[in-house]
Amino acid sequence: MTDTLTRPRQPSTTDPAGHRRAGLPVIVAVVLVAAAAIFPALSDYSTTYLFAYILIIALLGLSLHLLMGLMGVFSLGQAALFGTGAYAAVVVTEDLGLDGAIGFVLVAAVGAVLGLLMGAVTLRVTDLYLALTTLAVGYIFENVVRNSDWLGGPQGRSGFSIMFFGRSLDDPRLLCWIGLGALTLFLAVIASMRRSKIGRAFMATRESPMAARSIGVDARRYKLLGFTIAGAFSAVAGGLYSAWSLVVDPSVYSIDLTLSVLAIAIVGGLRSAPGILVVAAALTYFRNSAGDFGVSDYVLLVYGSLIVLSLRFLPLGLGGLASSPAVVRLVGRSGRRGRGGAA
Amino acid sequence: MTALLEARGLTRRWGGLTAVDEVDLTVHRGSLHGLIGPNGAGKTTLVNMITGVDRIDGGRVVFQGADVTGLAAHRLASRGMARSFQTSQLFEDESVLDNVMAGRHRHIGYRFPHTFFYTPKVSREERRHRTDVHAILRELDLAVDAHRQVSELPYGRRRLVELARAMASEPTLLVLDEPAAGLPGSDVDVLGEVLRRLRRNGYTILVIEHNIGLLMTICDRMTVLSEGRVIADDEPAVVRESPRVIEAYLGRTDDA
Numbered sequence: 001m002t003d004t005l006t007r008p009r010q011p012s013t014t015d016p017a018g019h020r021r022a023g024l025p026v027i028v029a030v031v032l033v034a035a036a037a038i039f040p041a042l043s044d045y046s047t048t049y050l051f052a053y054i055l056i057i058a059l060l061g062l063s064l065h066l067l068m069g070l071m072g073v074f075s076l077g078q079a080a081l082f083g084t085g086a087y088a089a090v091v092v093t094e095d096l097g098l099d100g101a102i103g104f105v106l107v108a109a110v111g112a113v114l115g116l117l118m119g120a121v122t123l124r125v126t127d128l129y130l131a132l133t134t135l136a137v138g139y140i141f142e143n144v145v146r147n148s149d150w151l152g153g154p155q156g157r158s159g160f161s162i163m164f165f166g167r168s169l170d171d172p173r174l175l176c177w178i179g180l181g182a183l184t185l186f187l188a189v190i191a192s193m194r195r196s197k198i199g200r201a202f203m204a205t206r207e208s209p210m211a212a213r214s215i216g217v218d219a220r221r222y223k224l225l226g227f228t229i230a231g232a233f234s235a236v237a238g239g240l241y242s243a244w245s246l247v248v249d250p251s252v253y254s255i256d257l258t259l260s261v262l263a264i265a266i267v268g269g270l271r272s273a274p275g276i277l278v279v280a281a282a283l284t285y286f287r288n289s290a291g292d293f294g295v296s297d298y299v300l301l302v303y304g305s306l307i308v309l310s311l312r313f314l315p316l317g318l319g320g321l322a323s324s325p326a327v328v329r330l331v332g333r334s335g336r337r338g339r340g341g342a343a
Numbered sequence: 344m345t346a347l348l349e350a351r352g353l354t355r356r357w358g359g360l361t362a363v364d365e366v367d368l369t370v371h372r373g374s375l376h377g378l379i380g381p382n383g384a385g386k387t388t389l390v391n392m393i394t395g396v397d398r399i400d401g402g403r404v405v406f407q408g409a410d411v412t413g414l415a416a417h418r419l420a421s422r423g424m425a426r427s428f429q430t431s432q433l434f435e436d437e438s439v440l441d442n443v444m445a446g447r448h449r450h451i452g453y454r455f456p457h458t459f460f461y462t463p464k465v466s467r468e469e470r471r472h473r474t475d476v477h478a479i480l481r482e483l484d485l486a487v488d489a490h491r492q493v494s495e496l497p498y499g500r501r502r503l504v505e506l507a508r509a510m511a512s513e514p515t516l517l518v519l520d521e522p523a524a525g526l527p528g529s530d531v532d533v534l535g536e537v538l539r540r541l542r543r544n545g546y547t548i549l550v551i552e553h554n555i556g557l558l559m560t561i562c563d564r565m566t567v568l569s570e571g572r573v574i575a576d577d578e579p580a581v582v583r584e585s586p587r588v589i590e591a592y593l594g595r596t597d598d599a
């Protein structure tokens with residue numbers, strides 16, 4: 001290596017790191033996770049049950065954050081991964097008799113392999129072709145399980161019990177804690193990747209594949225990596241869903257799920273994990289209590305309208321609004337000082 | 344002087360058109376090599392083939408003594424080729440710092456599981472690379488804009504960011520496609536000075552430019568393309584007098 005750059009002669013006076021301080025967001029995240037972990041212990045059964053479902057949907061929302069927001073890959077394969085995870089959890093815990101602590105690692109591995117395959121199949125295609133190919137995987141799998149006696153055919157399977165650490169996951173509190181653990185792990189992985197080499201490789205590939213390759217980024221490798229991670233966590237979400245709903249049937253592959261998660265990710269902001277989490281909670285709550293408001297027939301209409309409105313007025317979603325220059329300036333004035341450099 | 348890059352008989356066809364026709368090009372280690380030619384001469388296509396961005400229809404490329412014909416762009420980049428693009432390929436929504444940090448990709452060594460859990464090792468290494476990147480930004484007078492989004496910058500500064508990103512990979516061969524295109528005169532002088540300084544510091548540079556005046560003053564050697572063929576390959580003083588070059592450029596009024 002020719003070390004030909006003129007190195008700075010004296011230690012620079014500006015903050016050479018010059019990066020976002022990690023401290024505050026980490027503290028905020030820890031507090032939020034702790035609060036979320038205490039929540040199930042204090043709230044009633046139905047609220048806890050809803051919270052568990054929100055966590056499952058949030059996991060899926062984050063997988064879209066990774067695929068679409070960070071990698072710029074327009075995947076509609078969420079249901080394929082989710083559904084496969086749902087069936088895998090039943091097979092692994094019921095048929096193989098494994099405890100969830102090991103079983104869910106296997107479920108994640110199944111999802112990772114399927115994600116990897118989906119990435120490999122779509123290596124050469126982008127945009128619409130990729131969206132349709134990944135969508136088609138869901139249809140294929142739905143058909144396979146529908147015609148498989150072992151997996152219960154059209155009726156699916158029920159009457160199974162998924163154990164975790166020797167306790168049944170039909171206790172929604174335990175379900176919440178496991179879901180929260182998976183979500184926290186996923187958030188930590190995403191946040192770390194974003195700030196490091198992999199995140200920049202994703203960003204480069206998303207913004208200009210040609211430039212990415214020209215700085216040495218093997219775009220295909222990173223696409224496969226991203227699909228693998230998203231696959232693992234989507235499958236875990238599916239497995240938790242099996243435990244939550246106590247029945248798994250071919251509807252876990254439905255496009256309805258893919259579209260509602262897509263709505264959550266777009267409205268929350270594809271590039272913003274916090275935005276997606278907030279909207280996942282809000283929309284799932286709305287959907288759940290739509291009956292109380294007497295609007296259950298209009299849920300999909302509301303989702304669709306929110307997508308349209310968001311794309312029209314908030315292309316970066318709620319999260320984009322929060323990080324818009326005006327808001328950042330407002331927050332910056334009241335908080336941070338002496339972060340030299342930024343004009 | 345030894346050859347760092349040797350292209351032999353490179354050919355690229357677009358349908359019936361032979362955009363690059365049996366071109367030979369030798370870039371010596373430590374030299375600043377100019378590549379000029381009228382619009383559509385095939386300059387961009389030639390460097391696209393050399394850097395792995397475009398397919399090669401015929402010929403060979405030898406880089407650092409190894410045959411690299413047809414290698415993918417990212418492999419060539421890992422072997423020490425870096426380039427800028429004629430039309431900007433910057434990461435528009437990202438900060439200048441992140442754009443240039445991306446250029447250090449091949450030097451960042453940490454692997455799984457470090458990247459997934461932002462371990463102290465990652466933190467340390469990131470900080471070290473950021474310091475290096477800041478040195479490059481200072482060198483190009485970009486340090487004040489380090490935290491600004493690229494899309495906010497005026498055109499000339501963006502060209503510099505693209506140069507900085509290529510430099511960040513500490514390339515053995517730096518390929519620049521019209522770095523001065525569209526720059527106002529004063530910035531062209533600055534750029535010329537930067538290129539000269541890089542060369543003094545040991546960089547090998549292959550630069551495409553329309554601004555012949557600039558190239559004449561800074562290059563060690565020049566290759567002139569016209570309609571996909573090499574019509575001159577020599578020192579600037581010789582190229583300047585070449586009848587074929589004068590003919591190819593006849594009627595062109597360059598702001599040289």
Ligand SMILES: Nc1ncnc2c1ncn2[C@@H]1O[C@H](COP(=O)(O)OP(=O)(O)OP(=O)(O)O)[C@@H](O)[C@H]1O
Pocket residue numbers: 357360362380381382383384385386387388389429
């Ligand atoms: N993708 C493409 N498809 C078809 N023809 C192309 C393509 N790219 C380049 N060409 C043709 O190849 C020839 C050489 O183009 P190239 O861009 O290499 O020229 P250049 O010397 O870089 O020109 P300029 O100075 O305008 O940048 C031109 O005739 C151009 O029209």
Ligand SMILES: [Mg+2]
Pocket residue numbers: 386387388429
């Ligand atoms: Mg060109």
